[in-house]
Amino acid sequence: MADTPPPERRWRDDLHLAHTIADQVDPQTLAHFDHQDFAVETKPDLTPVTDADREAERLIRDYLGRARTRDSVLGEEYGTSGHSPRQWVIDPIDGTKNFVRGVPVWATLISLVEDGEVVVGLVSAPALGRRWWAVAGGGAWSGRSLSAARQLHVSSVAGMEDASLSYSSLSGWAERRRLRGMLSLMQSCWRTRAYGDFWSYMLLAEGAVDLAAEPELELYDMSALVPIVAEAGGTFTSLAGEPGPFGGDALATNTLLHEAALALLDHETD
Known part of the structure; x- marks a missing residue:
């Protein structure tokens, strides 16, 4: 064989x-x-x-x-x-x-x-x-x-106070009633910028940013991003922590920050 x-x-x-x-x-x-x-x-x-x-x-x-x-x-x-x-x-x-x-x-x-x-x-x-x-x-x-x-390799930033976060917009977080969690994450980070769409995740894989998150996505929005993030040493899950692009939303990090980011995003909404 x-x-x-x-x-x-x-x-x-x-x-x-x-x-x-x-x-x-x-x-x-x-x-x-x-x-x-x-x-x-x-x-x-x-x-x-x-x-x-x-x-x-x-x-x-x-x-x-x-x-x-x-x-x-x-x-x-x-x-x-x-x-x-x-x-x-x-x-x-x-x-x-x-x-x-x-x-x-x-x-x-x-x-x-x-x-x-x-x-x-x-x-x-x-x-x-x-x-x-x-x-x-x-x-x-x-x-x-x-x-x-x-x-490509993700960053080695280990503290949220030193981390750079990229996202697409805040409107989707409000529509999904997750705005409080997103604001908690943003306020915990050193820097936030809305690079948006695929660009957030490619910058993550390059080590230029440390976290990226979006509240509502389709499989075709995420699928190609997952192996690039993962093979660069990062972690890609849903906001609930489900691995891969199948959860309808996304959190990608340099792995070191993932659990802390999930916890912040899980803050109870209004």
Whole structure:
């Protein structure tokens, strides 16, 4: 019986595929962003969507349909297709509000979930000229290509009084009746900034911030972020402490601050 290959080799081809797809999608989304030549609609959940989002997701689905015929796909714009314990989870443009307003902080998120674990994650932000990726067991990396990358590590900050926290906005915390907990966390930290969306978590993986939290997220918002944070040495859970991207909200930290942050966020709401 053949030995099972190490994780980073087992999913190496899937990671290469994610990079290849991002290489195809990035020029398309960046062209729309640069020229602001897209139509904007409001979805039933009152979030914006552009024809650039839909075009990018169709391109990704078409590529996966040819390269991974047996795999399932879950995307923000077109839902779930297929039935397989291997599922690609995609957000064609994370940060659509930024995209629409000409703010360059947006990205395409591509991940692979296998048997309930996110094993590949890739975040590509072409307007920033940045890309991040990770495979379970293979470390977290950032660079312009697989051959030109640096390994990522979270910070070693151990005290909340020295910690930098990033978030998206306060409105969602109020809507979820968790504002008191979030304010407690903010007041305990040395510095708070609303970098927002995927950017908070990539800065965490790079060690530039120490905590990131959001009160309401979908699987496609989080899936690609999880292995990058974890392989950089961080911890990614729901606000209730459930590991991974399946709890509907998120707290990511450098691990050293995680339990303290969970306790602060658990303060009773009004």
